[in-house]
Amino acid sequence: MISIVGHTAVDHICRVPFFPERHTSVYTLDHRIFFGGGAANIAAGIATLGECCELVSAVGSDFPGGAYERHMADLGIVPRFFQVDDRPTATAFMFNDAEGDQITFFDWGASAVFADAEAPSLPFVHMATADPSFNVRVAERSEFASFDPGQDILKYDREQFEAILEHISILFANRHEAARMAEVLGISMDELADRVEIAVFTMDSAGCMLCTGGERRTIPAVRVEAEDPTGAGDAFRAGFLTAYLRGLPPVRCCTIGTVTASFAVERMGCQTNLPTWERMAERHRQHFGPITEA
Amino acid sequence: MISIVGHTAVDHICRVPFFPERHTSVYTLDHRIFFGGGAANIAAGIATLGECCELVSAVGSDFPGGAYERHMADLGIVPRFFQVDDRPTATAFMFNDAEGDQITFFDWGASAVFADAEAPSLPFVHMATADPSFNVRVAERSEFASFDPGQDILKYDREQFEAILEHISILFANRHEAARMAEVLGISMDELADRVEIAVFTMDSAGCMLCTGGERRTIPAVRVEAEDPTGAGDAFRAGFLTAYLRGLPPVRCCTIGTVTASFAVERMGCQTNLPTWERMAERHRQHFGPITEA
Numbered sequence: 001m002i003s004i005v006g007h008t009a010v011d012h013i014c015r016v017p018f019f020p021e022r023h024t025s026v027y028t029l030d031h032r033i034f035f036g037g038g039a040a041n042i043a044a045g046i047a048t049l050g051e052c053c054e055l056v057s058a059v060g061s062d063f064p065g066g067a068y069e070r071h072m073a074d075l076g077i078v079p080r081f082f083q084v085d086d087r088p089t090a091t092a093f094m095f096n097d098a099e100g101d102q103i104t105f106f107d108w109g110a111s112a113v114f115a116d117a118e119a120p121s122l123p124f125v126h127m128a129t130a131d132p133s134f135n136v137r138v139a140e141r142s143e144f145a146s147f148d149p150g151q152d153i154l155k156y157d158r159e160q161f162e163a164i165l166e167h168i169s170i171l172f173a174n175r176h177e178a179a180r181m182a183e184v185l186g187i188s189m190d191e192l193a194d195r196v197e198i199a200v201f202t203m204d205s206a207g208c209m210l211c212t213g214g215e216r217r218t219i220p221a222v223r224v225e226a227e228d229p230t231g232a233g234d235a236f237r238a239g240f241l242t243a244y245l246r247g248l249p250p251v252r253c254c255t256i257g258t259v260t261a262s263f264a265v266e267r268m269g270c271q272t273n274l275p276t277w278e279r280m281a282e283r284h285r286q287h288f289g290p291i292t293e294a
Numbered sequence: 295m296i297s298i299v300g301h302t303a304v305d306h307i308c309r310v311p312f313f314p315e316r317h318t319s320v321y322t323l324d325h326r327i328f329f330g331g332g333a334a335n336i337a338a339g340i341a342t343l344g345e346c347c348e349l350v351s352a353v354g355s356d357f358p359g360g361a362y363e364r365h366m367a368d369l370g371i372v373p374r375f376f377q378v379d380d381r382p383t384a385t386a387f388m389f390n391d392a393e394g395d396q397i398t399f400f401d402w403g404a405s406a407v408f409a410d411a412e413a414p415s416l417p418f419v420h421m422a423t424a425d426p427s428f429n430v431r432v433a434e435r436s437e438f439a440s441f442d443p444g445q446d447i448l449k450y451d452r453e454q455f456e457a458i459l460e461h462i463s464i465l466f467a468n469r470h471e472a473a474r475m476a477e478v479l480g481i482s483m484d485e486l487a488d489r490v491e492i493a494v495f496t497m498d499s500a501g502c503m504l505c506t507g508g509e510r511r512t513i514p515a516v517r518v519e520a521e522d523p524t525g526a527g528d529a530f531r532a533g534f535l536t537a538y539l540r541g542l543p544p545v546r547c548c549t550i551g552t553v554t555a556s557f558a559v560e561r562m563g564c565q566t567n568l569p570t571w572e573r574m575a576e577r578h579r580q581h582f583g584p585i586t587e588a
């Protein structure tokens with residue numbers, strides 16, 4: 001079983017006619033609540049693809065008995081939660097106006113407990129965006145680890161990146177994150193890639209680059225009608241890690257990650273349209289040929 | 295039993311260092327979730343004071359099994375809900391910056407169903423802020439009705455105010471709402487007061503004015519250390535209506551409403567510090583003397 005470490009979050013997405021001025025209010029045109037948080041998104045992706053998955057995360061007073069808890073239970077995600085009773089679950093508030101502009105408020109909520117929490121010792125762990133110090137402690141105690149810095153990348157310092165790179169086998173980053181990591185470490189992106197067994201740098205519509213054993217290989221993206229790019233990276237990692245758990249070679253893990261991500265962007269919300277292994281395999285066949293079990 | 299008609303809402307209140315510019319995000323300093331919505335606040339107040347109370351409201355997909363449902367059940371509020379499965383419960387998002395400015399986003403959510411919902415026939419009903427057309431239909435079918443226009447006052451037109459005034463016995467409004475109603479109706483505030491058996495105009499720290507039988511009487515406010523004025527009006531109405539249900543005369547209903555409101559403002563959130571009858575009676579004794587049952 002794989003363990004995913006990081007945020008569980010609730011995403012509130014609202015359309016508004018305009019952003020309110022100070023001391024005023026505005027009625028929203030709509031308001032949708034989505035299940036989110038990087039680690040929870042990856043866990044949901046893996047569980048939907050059919051692999052056993054544990055989520056090491058923090059949830060707040062609004063979580064027990066609620067819709068998100070039921071959703072996770074329905075997916076068969078194994079919960080390993082820090083239950084925080086005096087804070088809400090981490091929450092993102094996103095407001096989109098009529099001109100297509102967006103403002104976001106992100107509340108860490110229950111995820112604040114990571115800073116002082118005891119890190120579990122895990123056989124196979126992916127560390128998603130969350131508290132740097134907790135992720136360092138998890139990495140140090142893990143047997144096999146993978147990592148993506150995600151939206152909290154600016155919270156990591158050089159020592160924390162060094163400690164994590166020393167213990168991980170797989171690194172995921174988009175090009176901005178990879179550039180930032182390389183800059184903080186004072187090395188090139190090539191040197192960064194060579195610090196780990198497998199590095200995967202995602203490049204939006206340009207696909208992804210797989211770096212392993214000194215080799216570089218580009219895998220093209222799958223073009224679909226995208227409604228919401230949020231969650232593409234998490235779905236990619238879910239697909240990649242599920243394929244990796246099933247013993248498939250890195251390039252196949254990348255094509256499966258790419259196809260999984262193509263489903264996630266077709267609907268609003270990060271967990272709204274995650275594919276089963278069969279749906280993923282069908283689209284994979286059209287774009288990359290059949291999945292041959294290694 | 296009294297029925298309260300109107301919004302159930304979830305209030306998210308966040309502190310932020312600054313409001314984000316377009317296309318940027320900000321981490322919140324804290325985020326608290328409170329139980330809110332005008333009708334639900336009044337129902338919670340009445341239930342806490344010890345009277346039986348039914349809440350006629352709309353709730354969304356996030357409500358069943360969640361903390362708010364449990365909270366209402368604990369209070370003994372009798373639910374009479376329109377359950378809306380494709381929208382969240384009405385939600386208020388309030389963000390306060392370091393300079394003390396606030397912006398608010400209000401989502402009607404599940405409350406949108408009021409517009410087309412069939413109105414129940416109720417023996418004793420208070421209509422809180424919500425859909426004007428639904429409130430008109432409720433008023434027409436009620437045996438004894440009371441009303442406050444609240445934050446949705448701008449949604450009411452002259453015909454709707456006229457239809458409601460024709461059927462209600464008690465009108466609550468703060469001075470801005472009373473002025474607005476009088477303006478829309480083309481009458482003076484005195485004439486507005488004389489359209490109903492009892493009119494109560496609240497005036498913040500100046501207390502409230504009771505208008506009944508052509509007489510005017512001012513009841514002073516109870517001074518307390520106020521942390522959050524939100525919910526004062528709802529708590530006032532809860533206190534007033536509970537006292538009215540117990541057969542107390544209008545001036546006593548006003549002093550009990552005033553004392554109940556003084557508790558609500560002492561804590562953040564509209565339902566955080568509602569008093570039991572005993573706590574209320576104790577403070578009432580200090581400010582207005584003992585409550586003598588009529």
